[in-house]
Amino acid sequence: MNNFVITIGRQLGSGGKEIAEMLAKELGIKLYDKTLLQEASRESGIDATVFEMADERESSSVFGSLFSIHGSISEYMLGESYLDSNKLFEIQSEAIRNIADNENCIIVGRCAEYVLRDHPAMVSIFITADHNDRVNRIMRSEGLAHEAAAEFVEKGDKKRRSYHDYYATTHWGEARCYDVCVNSSRLGLDGTVAFLKQFVKTHFGI
Amino acid sequence: MQYILCKRRIVYTKVYLFCCHRTIFTNFMSNTTIKKVPTELGTEKVGRLLMQYAIPAIIAQIAASLYNMIDSAFIGHIPNVGADAISGLATTFPFMNLSVAFGAMVGVGGATQLSVRLGQRDYDSAKNILGNLVTLNVLVGLIFAAVSFAFLDDILIFFGASENTLPYARDYMEVILLGNVVTHLYFGINATLRAAGHPQQAMYATILTVVMNFVLTPLLIFVFGMGIRGAALATILAQCITLVWQAKILSNPNELLHLQRGIYKLKGHIVKGILSIGMSPFLINTAACMVVIIINKGLRNNSDNGDLSIAAYGISNRMQFIFVMIVLGLTQGMQPIVGYNYGAKHLDRVKKALVQTILWATLVTTVGFAVCEFIPGVVSRIFTTEPALIEKASWAMRVMSVFMPVIGFQIVTTNFFQSIGKVNKSIFLSLTRQVLMLIPLLLILPHYLDERGVWYSMPISDMVAAMLTVIMLIVQFREWKREKTI
Numbered sequence: 181m182n183n184f185v186i187t188i189g190r191q192l193g194s195g196g197k198e199i200a201e202m203l204a205k206e207l208g209i210k211l212y213d214k215t216l217l218q219e220a221s222r223e224s225g226i227d228a229t230v231f232e233m234a235d236e237r238e239s240s241s242v243f244g245s246l247f248s249i250h251g252s253i254s255e256y257m258l259g260e261s262y263l264d265s266n267k268l269f270e271i272q273s274e275a276i277r278n279i280a281d282n283e284n285c286i287i288v289g290r291c292a293e294y295v296l297r298d299h300p301a302m303v304s305i306f307i308t309a310d311h312n313d314r315v316n317r318i319m320r321s322e323g324l325a326h327e328a329a330a331e332f333v334e335k336g337d338k339k340r341r342s343y344h345d346y347y348a349t350t351h352w353g354e355a356r357c358y359d360v361c362v363n364s365s366r367l368g369l370d371g372t373v374a375f376l377k378q379f380v381k382t383h384f385g386i
Numbered sequence: 387m388q389y390i391l392c393k394r395r396i397v398y399t400k401v402y403l404f405c406c407h408r409t410i411f412t413n414f415m416s417n418t419t420i421k422k423v424p425t426e427l428g429t430e431k432v433g434r435l436l437m438q439y440a441i442p443a444i445i446a447q448i449a450a451s452l453y454n455m456i457d458s459a460f461i462g463h464i465p466n467v468g469a470d471a472i473s474g475l476a477t478t479f480p481f482m483n484l485s486v487a488f489g490a491m492v493g494v495g496g497a498t499q500l501s502v503r504l505g506q507r508d509y510d511s512a513k514n515i516l517g518n519l520v521t522l523n524v525l526v527g528l529i530f531a532a533v534s535f536a537f538l539d540d541i542l543i544f545f546g547a548s549e550n551t552l553p554y555a556r557d558y559m560e561v562i563l564l565g566n567v568v569t570h571l572y573f574g575i576n577a578t579l580r581a582a583g584h585p586q587q588a589m590y591a592t593i594l595t596v597v598m599n600f601v602l603t604p605l606l607i608f609v610f611g612m613g614i615r616g617a618a619l620a621t622i623l624a625q626c627i628t629l630v631w632q633a634k635i636l637s638n639p640n641e642l643l644h645l646q647r648g649i650y651k652l653k654g655h656i657v658k659g660i661l662s663i664g665m666s667p668f669l670i671n672t673a674a675c676m677v678v679i680i681i682n683k684g685l686r687n688n689s690d691n692g693d694l695s696i697a698a699y700g701i702s703n704r705m706q707f708i709f710v711m712i713v714l715g716l717t718q719g720m721q722p723i724v725g726y727n728y729g730a731k732h733l734d735r736v737k738k739a740l741v742q743t744i745l746w747a748t749l750v751t752t753v754g755f756a757v758c759e760f761i762p763g764v765v766s767r768i769f770t771t772e773p774a775l776i777e778k779a780s781w782a783m784r785v786m787s788v789f790m791p792v793i794g795f796q797i798v799t800t801n802f803f804q805s806i807g808k809v810n811k812s813i814f815l816s817l818t819r820q821v822l823m824l825i826p827l828l829l830i831l832p833h834y835l836d837e838r839g840v841w842y843s844m845p846i847s848d849m850v851a852a853m854l855t856v857i858m859l860i861v862q863f864r865e866w867k868r869e870k871t872i
Contacts, residue, residue, distance in 0.1 A: 225428060226729035233807065266498070270505035295506065347502065349511045 184301040184384050185280040187292035189344075189352065192336030193314030193321075193329075195364045195372075196307040197288065202373045204286045207380065212279060213288035220268075220275040231272060234265040236289055236343050269347050289340075293358065294348035303380055306358040307372070310365040427726040432738045436746075440719025446589060447715035451708045453596045455768075457558075457617040458704060460603045462770040464613060469775040471614060473693040474554030476700025477547040480678040481534070481559060487671030488530050489570040492522045495664025497577035499656070500643075504582065509642055516578060516636075517649025518656045523574040527567035534563050546682025551693050558618045565622030572625040575632045582643045587635055591628050598624035673821055680828050684840040688832045694778050695837060701769045702758070702783040706790070709754030713747045713794050717801035724805040733866060740802050747794030758787035785838075788845040792852035793819075799855045803862075811858060819851035 186203070190196020197213065204211035212219070217235060221228040273295045279285055280296050287296075293304035309317075311333075318329040344352035355361045360379060364372045380386075427435065462472055496519030503512040534541060542555045562569075572595070579588040602623055606616030637645050685699060686692035720743040727735040757765060762780035770776060796819060804812035824847040831839030831846075 224729075226726070227731045230729045230807070266502050266505070269502075273506060298507075347506075349503075349508060 182301045183280075183282065183284045184303070184380075185284070185292075185296060185299055186286045186380060187296060187302060187304045188286060188288050188307060189293060189305070189358065190288070190307040191309065191314060191333075191353065192340065193318040193333050194307045194309035195313075195317060195369050198369055199307060199364060199372055199376070200286050200288050202369065203376055203380075206373060206377050207284075207286075209284040209286060211286045211288065212276075216272060216275060216279075216287065216290060219279065220272040223275050223278070224271045226268075226271070231268055234268045236340060291344050291348045294344075294350050301384065303360070303383055304358045305376060306353055306355075306361045308353070308361065308363050310363065313365045427723055428730050428732060428735070432723065432735055433742060435723050436716075436719055436739065436742055438719075439722060440716050440743075440746075442589070443718035444712055444715030446592060447711040447718075448708070449592050449596045451704075451711040453592075453599060454707065455704055456596075456599050456603055457621060458700065458769050460607050461614055461617050462768075464607060467614075469694050469697045469770070469772050470550045471554040472700060472770055472772075472775065473697035474547060474551035474556075475558060475614070476696050477542055477545045477551060477555050477682060478559050478562070479700065479703075480545045480675040480682070481541065482562070483671055483675035483678065485530060485534075485562075485566060485569065486573075487668050487675065488526050489523070489573045490671055491664035491668035492519060492526055492570070492660060493574035493577040493664075494667045495660035495662070496522070496574065497581040498663045499659050500578060501581040504643070512582075512643055513646065513649050514653060515656055515660070516582075516643060516645070518652055518660065519574055519578060520571070520645070521650045521652055522657065522660065523570045524567055527570035530570075531563045531566035534559070534566075538563075545679055546686055546692075546696050548686070548693050551696075554614055557614045561615050561618035561622065565618075565625065568622060568625050568629055572629045572632070575629065575636065579632065579635065582636075582641075584635065587632075591632055594631065595624045595628045598627055673817075677820060677824060677828075680825060681840060681844075684828050684832050685837060688840060689837040694775060695782075697770075697775055698778040698782040701766055701775075701779040702762075702786050704769070705758060705765055705783060706754065706786060709751055709790070710793065710797065712750050713797045714801075716743055716747050716750070717798050719743075720798065721801065721805045724802060728806045733870075736806070740798070743798050743802075744795050747798045748791060749794075751794035752791045755787050755790040758783040758790065782841060785841045786844050789849045789852070790845075793848055796848070796852045796855050799859050803858075808862075815851065815855055815858065818854055819847055823847035823850050 188196055188200045188203075190200075200211055200213070214232075214235070217228050217231040220226075220231055269291075272290060276287060276290065276292055276295050280287065280292075280299055280302070293302070296302050314333050315326065315329045318324060318332050319326060322329065322332065324332060341352040344350075350357035353361075360376065362372055362375065366372075367375055458472065458475055461467065461475055464471070496515055500512055500515050500519070503509075503515060538556060538559060539552065542552055542559065547555045572591075576588045576591050579585075579591065599620055602620035603617050606612045606620045607614075610616060612619065633645065635641075636643075639646070681699060682696050685695040689695040720739055723739045724736050727733075727739065762783040763776055766776045766779040766783070770779070796815070800812050800815040800819075802812075803809075803815065824843060827843035827847055828840060831843050833839070835842060
């Protein structure tokens, strides 16, 4: 059988990252999150910091990339730019596909479930959590006060949604766009990992 | 298996896209990998790369600016047509800008969305975007034409027309508006062709339109005696013919992306996506339109012969425009080189590309400066035979071009900031020259200097913008130096 791939989307502070790490360990496969950027950088020769600038953030240079047309009254010449976030996303998607074609792995974020929608063996997961749990987790991890953490969570959702929905045709966090959506507050991190592991094993017959 | 087959095909399409600027010269269609071009961008001599990428872009820009000049040049040579007709034509320029603004909103928005989807091999979404783009183009084109028709005289007067020039402006615009849908479709589909991996065909379409227009305009004006309407009709006819050809290319069912049934029904999320991306080109073009209106108004209110001044502005502006367009072509050639090397952290190559582009651009605008300062009469005669207008336009050209050599530097650096991802700086600098500095000057100076105030505003804002650009560039270079030493 082909190699399989698990994509994990997550709300900020839902524990999605920890769950992904634990699940990868349990299944003995590799996990790609921010490391994807290094991968994309290695393949394209473009510095990883450039990818970081555009990572999981709304495409801001769309406005800019159009500026090359100013003054051009009768032609829309779209100037090519390798720092255009559309182009960067394309290179990053290519890296995601290469990885998913070659090894069993978990990919976190970066619209992976859309990028890999034609992959023959993919399970897409989305992880949420109760608002309070998310705020508490962010307070701990970022060392923020309650108010600030709540705002952080809200902004994070907004950023991820606009990033996702710009590049993908599916909708971020909407149940019908994923195979499994799970609230990590119900079973806790360990319980959620066990549940997901069971699901993946049954589905892929391993 | 299908997954893999599909992938091969796209790699090929992508190579094609990457080479968009060089397709005229090198027809390389071999199935090399996508990485080939970027590597070349990081290793090949900067000067050579610049030539390779800039020359096709410059040709396209020259074609586009010629296209804008053809009508005025031929109309200026209709026997017994005076400054009034040329002035009337000049008041239609902002109108055309506005039409382009609406066309760009749909065309650029759609093409950008399309290229994102094609990059993801998402052909289902891509074909719906194509269909929606066509429908939106038709809708927006029709609505724009209908509203403009209803208020045609009022709009033209608002744009600077007078009792004497209005009939000419109306004659011209009526025909242009009747063909407005064709114009929007033509530009929209050309943007689509480029995004869909046919930059070569898009380029041919542009050249075809320019050539057709160049042949048809004198034919309709002089042979068929259709006057100013003939010029407008030639513009529309040329676009019609090209549109048929474009439609033929895009109807080929073997194309991954082609015109087919069932894609034209508007979908809310696609329309929203197109319009939100298209908003910025829309605003840019609307701003360009506003500036011309303010200049026309300033000339009308402060001059004892407003019509003549507006006609002179139309001529000298078009002359400057050619050189600006060549510089824009240069910057389009620079962008991929700077962008890639900045991304790969080859700062020395980034600087080299910038410096070389600035030198070339300065050469271009200095030639423009020399032409406008020393032989303004000769170039004015391209657009008119009327002695009074030649004299006025020559004077205007001399004033407007006083600081022209610095414009090259200003435009290149503005686009440079964009190429390295500093979009806000780029937008700020671009707005300075054309809006932030210019509009206040246009509103204030005439109080003290009358008509001359309007004319002086333009070179002054060029100079101020250039100085600001120098400062921002120095700051940027210092920043890099500091980063290096850390």
